[in-house]
Amino acid sequence: MKKLMSIAILVLASLTGLKAQQQINVDLCIYGGTSAGIIAAYTASKAGKSVLIIEPSQHLGGLSSGGLGMTDIGNKYVVKGLALDFYRKLGKHYNTFEQWIFEPKVASAIFMDYLKNCDAKVMKGRVLSKVNKNGTTIESVVIHDAEKPTAGQAVVNAKIFMDCTYEGDLFALAGASYHVGREDNAVYGETLNGVQLLDGHQFPNGIDPYVERGNKNSGLLWGINADPVLPKGTGDKKVQAYNYRIALTNVPANRVEITKPENYDPAKYEVLKRQKEIQKWKSLQDVFIWSLMPNGKTDINNRNGFSTDMIGANWAYPEANYEERKKIIKAHEDYTKGLLYFVGNDPAVPEFIRQEMKTWGYPKDEYVDNKNWSPQLYIREARRLVGELVMTQHHCQGREVIADEVGYAAYTMDSHNCDRVVVNGMVKNEGNVEVGGFPPFPISYRAIIPKKNEVSNLIVPVCLSASHIAFGSIRMEPVFMVLGQSGAVAACLAIDQGTDVHAVNVDDIKRILSENPKADHRQADELIHVSDSDLVSLTGNWENGKSKGYGMSYKEADSEATSVAKFNTSKNFKSGKYKLYTYFPKTEASSSTLTINVFNGKDVKSNLVDLNKVEIKGQTTSTWVDLGEYAFDTASDKPYIEISTENTNGTVAANAVLLVPITDQKNK
Numbered sequence: 001m002k003k004l005m006s007i008a009i010l011v012l013a014s015l016t017g018l019k020a021q022q023q024i025n026v027d028l029c030i031y032g033g034t035s036a037g038i039i040a041a042y043t044a045s046k047a048g049k050s051v052l053i054i055e056p057s058q059h060l061g062g063l064s065s066g067g068l069g070m071t072d073i074g075n076k077y078v079v080k081g082l083a084l085d086f087y088r089k090l091g092k093h094y095n096t097f098e099q100w101i102f103e104p105k106v107a108s109a110i111f112m113d114y115l116k117n118c119d120a121k122v123m124k125g126r127v128l129s130k131v132n133k134n135g136t137t138i139e140s141v142v143i144h145d146a147e148k149p150t151a152g153q154a155v156v157n158a159k160i161f162m163d164c165t166y167e168g169d170l171f172a173l174a175g176a177s178y179h180v181g182r183e184d185n186a187v188y189g190e191t192l193n194g195v196q197l198l199d200g201h202q203f204p205n206g207i208d209p210y211v212e213r214g215n216k217n218s219g220l221l222w223g224i225n226a227d228p229v230l231p232k233g234t235g236d237k238k239v240q241a242y243n244y245r246i247a248l249t250n251v252p253a254n255r256v257e258i259t260k261p262e263n264y265d266p267a268k269y270e271v272l273k274r275q276k277e278i279q280k281w282k283s284l285q286d287v288f289i290w291s292l293m294p295n296g297k298t299d300i301n302n303r304n305g306f307s308t309d310m311i312g313a314n315w316a317y318p319e320a321n322y323e324e325r326k327k328i329i330k331a332h333e334d335y336t337k338g339l340l341y342f343v344g345n346d347p348a349v350p351e352f353i354r355q356e357m358k359t360w361g362y363p364k365d366e367y368v369d370n371k372n373w374s375p376q377l378y379i380r381e382a383r384r385l386v387g388e389l390v391m392t393q394h395h396c397q398g399r400e401v402i403a404d405e406v407g408y409a410a411y412t413m414d415s416h417n418c419d420r421v422v423v424n425g426m427v428k429n430e431g432n433v434e435v436g437g438f439p440p441f442p443i444s445y446r447a448i449i450p451k452k453n454e455v456s457n458l459i460v461p462v463c464l465s466a467s468h469i470a471f472g473s474i475r476m477e478p479v480f481m482v483l484g485q486s487g488a489v490a491a492c493l494a495i496d497q498g499t500d501v502h503a504v505n506v507d508d509i510k511r512i513l514s515e516n517p518k519a520d521h522r523q524a525d526e527l528i529h530v531s532d533s534d535l536v537s538l539t540g541n542w543e544n545g546k547s548k549g550y551g552m553s554y555k556e557a558d559s560e561a562t563s564v565a566k567f568n569t570s571k572n573f574k575s576g577k578y579k580l581y582t583y584f585p586k587t588e589a590s591s592s593t594l595t596i597n598v599f600n601g602k603d604v605k606s607n608l609v610d611l612n613k614v615e616i617k618g619q620t621t622s623t624w625v626d627l628g629e630y631a632f633d634t635a636s637d638k639p640y641i642e643i644s645t646e647n648t649n650g651t652v653a654a655n656a657v658l659l660v661p662i663t664d665q666k667n668k
Contacts, residue, residue, distance in 0.1 A: 022154035026050045026121075028491050029141065029158035031128060034062030035477050036461050036484030037164035038111050039082045043488035043519040045118035049495060052156060053122045056146050056322065059375040060115075060122070062166065064477045065108040066376025067245030069299040070291040071100040072476045073619060074410030075440050077551040081517045083481035086110060092665045094294060097581065097626060100618045103293055104247055104366050104374070117520075127322050129153070131173040136456040137500075138174055146322060160491040160501065161458045164484060167318060167325075168383030168463035176450035176458065177386040180318045182418070182431075182468040184235030190393040192413060192433050192469040194233040200432035201417055203305035207274045207427040221427075222268045224420050225312055229430060238418040239318060240380050240431060240472075241309035244336045246300035247293070247367075247374065248360040254296070255361035256372050258344055261337035266346060268338060271420075271427055272306040273348045279304075281350050284357065287343065297363055302416065305429060310335045311420045318382035329377050337373075380416060381475065387465030388446035388502070396473050397438050404506040405442030406486035409474040412436035433469060439552045443474060445506045448487055456500035459487040489513060523574070526659040528567040528641075530555050535568045538654070540645070545653060548621055549585040554655035557645050559591060565643045565654030575601070575634045577662040582643060583655040584614060585622040591650035594625070597642035601633035608647055624658060632659075 028044045030037045033055030041051045059066065064086075071087070073079060076098075079087065089110045090099035115122060123143070130142035132155075140157040163170035168178060185193045212218035220226055230236065249255050272287070284290050288308065289301040302309040310332050317328050343349055344357035362372040394400040396413055418431030447465040450458055461483035466474055489512050493504045517524050528535050529551050538555065540563025545554040557563035580598065584590075594609040609625060616623045632639045645652045 021152065024052060024154055024156045026052045026156065026158050027495050028052075028160050028162065028488070029054065029156050030162045030164050031141070031170040032163060032165035032462065033060040033122065033124070034164050034166060034462060034480065035064040035086075035111070036062070036480040037162070038114055039086070039481045040162055040164060040461070040484040040488035040491075041120035042114045042118045043082065043485045044492055045120040046520045047489075047492045049492055051120035052158070053120060054126050054128070054143055054156065055122065055124045056127045057375060058124050058369070060124070061108050061111040062477070063245065063376050063378055065104050065111055067104055067247050067299060067374045068378070068477060069102045069104065069107070069245070069247075069293045069297075070301070070618060071478065072411055073100060073478060074412070074476065075548065075550065076620070078408035078410045078440050078482065079478040080482055081485045081513060082519055083478045083485065085518050086481060087478070088665055089113070097579075097624055100620070101291075101293055103295060103297055123154075126154070128169050128173060131170070133174065133455075136452070136454060138455060138457055141170070159457065159495050162487055162491060163458065163460045164462050166379035166382055166462060168385065168460070171385055171450060171455065171458060171460050171463070172383055174450075174455045174458055176455050176460075178383045178463070179386055180383055181237035181239060182235050185233035187235065188390065188392040188394070188467050190467060190469060191233070192393055192435055193467055194235045195230050195430060196232065196415070196433050197229060197423065197428065197430050198432055200434050201302065201304055201307070202429055202432070203275055203427050204278050205426055206278055207271065209422045209425070209427045220422070221270050222265075223271065223312065224422060224427060226422070229421050229423060237315065238312075238431065239314050239382070240416040240418050241302070241311045242314045242317070242332060242380060243302050243308040243310060243378050244332065244374055245378055246298065246308065246336065246340070247363055248298045248300065249296050249363040250359050251296040254364050256364055257361050258337070258340050258357075260341050260345075261334055263334040264338045264341060266342060268335060269306075269342045269346070272342075274427075275305050276348075281353050284343070284353065297366070298360070305427075308336055308339065309416055311417050311429060317379070332377055333373065381468070381471060383463050384468070384471055385450060385460045385463055385465040387448070387450050387460070388452065389444045389465060391443060391447050391464070391466035391470040391474065393467065393469050395441055396470050398441060402442055402444040402446075404445045406445045406448065406490070406506065406509055407443045407479060407482040408440045409443055409476070409479050410440040411473050411476050413469050414472045415469060433472065443479070443483065445486070445490070445509065448483055449501050452500070452502045456502060457494070459491055459501055461487040485519065486513065522664065523661040525661070525664075526569060526573050526578070527656060528569070529656045530565065530654050535570060537566045537568075539564045539566075542654060545585060545655070547585045547587045549653065549655045550583040550622065551656065554583070554585060554653055556651050556653045558651050559645045559648040561645070563645045563652070567641045567643070567657040569632070569634070569639045569659070573632070573634060573639070573659075575632055577629060577631050578659040579662060580627040580630050580641065581624040581658040581660070582627060582641075583622060583653070583658070584611065584625045585653050585655060586614075586616060587651060589651040591645075591648035591652050593648050594652060595644040595646045595648060596627055597644060598627070598630055599637070599640045600630050601635065601637050601639045629662065
């Protein structure tokens with residue numbers, strides 16, 4: 001460790017009688033202990049920098065350890081570096097290669113392991129109250145106890161700051177430009193921003209919105225906005241709905257009963273009752289995306305017209321102070337627990353649904369310090385930086401492409417509903433957008449830094465510079481982790497070079513990430529993609545793949561004739577033991593077998609792989625297939641791997657080959 005955090009306690013004479021003020025000096029100050037914040041801290045600490053994470057709550061890991069166990073990945077190509085390492089550590093826990101479906105407590109333990117194995121320090125329960133600047137440079141931030149604001153303050157002096165919160169509090173106080181809500185489509189020439197009254201997660205026609213059916217004078221039911229719907233694409237300050245990603249269990253020995261919560265009001269669920277008069281109950285999946293996690297647990301998300309999204313209750317959250325946010329968070333908790341109780345107990349719900357609901361409860365072994373309830377509300381969107389470059393719908397769909405990438409996004413442009421309104425005398429939701437069909441796209445370094453004339457030593461990998469609809473594609477936990485690592489590398493370069501973040505050469509960031517992707521100098525993987533024309537040769541009848549593969553594209557061939565894809569290892573490939581994988585984008589036409597020829601530098605070994613045994617789980621139709629362990633020797637001849645259609649019975653994919661050092665998850 002090159003540097004140690006120096007902490008000097010200065011007792012200040014104060015006419016106001018305030019207690020001692022702590023002075024903390026570090027290289028890098030990270031505000032927000034989210035997944036991005038922890039990855040950034042590990043990266044910078046391993047680079048020899050003194051690092052402090054300041055987290056307003058008592059929870060670390062953000063949503064990744066707060067209930068979102070059904071990972072939103074889009075295309076695994078975008079998950080690299082320590083983000084990928086995180087999912088491999090989960091895989092090690094669950095005895096598989098990479099694990100994208102996991103329990104909150106397991107994710108939390110892995111984040112704690114990152115912190116234990118580096119020298120970054122953490123201060124929890126501390127809230128930002130002031131930013132001290134000299135020109136465009138943040139010199140220090142003032143923080144105080146979240147629950148005892150008058151109990152004393154601390155001043156944190158740092159060379160570089162990172163805002164890794166979901167809210168963007170640091171950059172807002174630092175004077176950076178930002179936006180809350182939805183831009184008008186005209187602002188960036190988009191089509192999917194602003195007001196959108198579409199069909200996703202929508203109510204059927206015919207649901208009366210009034211307390212007394214048919215009587216406008218009786219008032220609207222709870223949660224419905226009386227304001228008229230503005231024209232499509234109109235900008236506003238409305239924010240897409242928040243919810244909890246709910247962990248429940250049906251294991252009796254680990255189950256805590258779902259009881260009536262505080263502030264329970266069945267009137268909040270009257271719209272759901274009326275919805276189910278039209279769309280009859282069939283299962284819990286009618287109202288919830290009920291995803292199963294390991295060990296009998298769930299990750300429950302919003303589904304259809306009325307669900308876990310508390311639509312319209314979060315509009316004030318982005319600009320609210322800590323105490324106001326606590327009230328909004330509590331309202332969401334009461335609403336969500338109330339919904340679970342309603343479904344399990346209200347007479348309006350059919351008996352078979354109530355009985356099914358009562359087989360579930362809160363897990364005793366999750367969130368043990370928070371009464372088995374997630375301490376992390378899903379803040380899908382709050383403030384968004386307006387930085388040196390704004391990512392827009394055009395970047396998502398490939399009409400504009402940047403070259404200074406520090407990460408990739410690959411998810412659908414996704415916005416949850418923003419409002420619940422009355423249209424033609426019926427209840428409707430407004431704001432849901434789900435548009436995909438595009439390959440992974442690069443995220444600009446300029447989108448994670450403020451404008452140069454506003455703040456010069458701040459990096460923002462979470463509430464980055466993007467329009468509402470582009471942020472909807474970028475805002476995934478794996479991507480935040482990737483950007484957190486890239487941002488930390490940029491911070492280290494700025495510190496070492498004595499420059500502001502705007503002067504950092506993005507090519508240097510890319511080089512460091514390529515040479516040291518796991519941040520701690522573990523050996524890098526050897527990844528060979530079919531598009532690497534210098535390394536891959538194709539013979540036979542290969543055509544462009546038609547499904548969702550790994551990366552931008554892949555090739556496929558049928559079994560009618562012999563076709564071979566030869567993946568040669570690179571000149572930097574090192575001798576040693578590796579686990580070998582190939583990527584399998586499964587389709588209805590896929591062969592049930594796959595012929596693999598592996599030349600280890602001395603001998604060729606042929607394998608016929610049984611693809612029927614390959615399990616694909618989560619939000620993907622493809623996965624890495626384990627081809628076994630090999631010892632490669634580069635002393636005489638260059639190793640290679642061949643994918644062949646020989647002895648197959650359908651379509652064979654040549655997508656990517658991955659060689660992972662056998663030591664990958666054995667070293668810290």
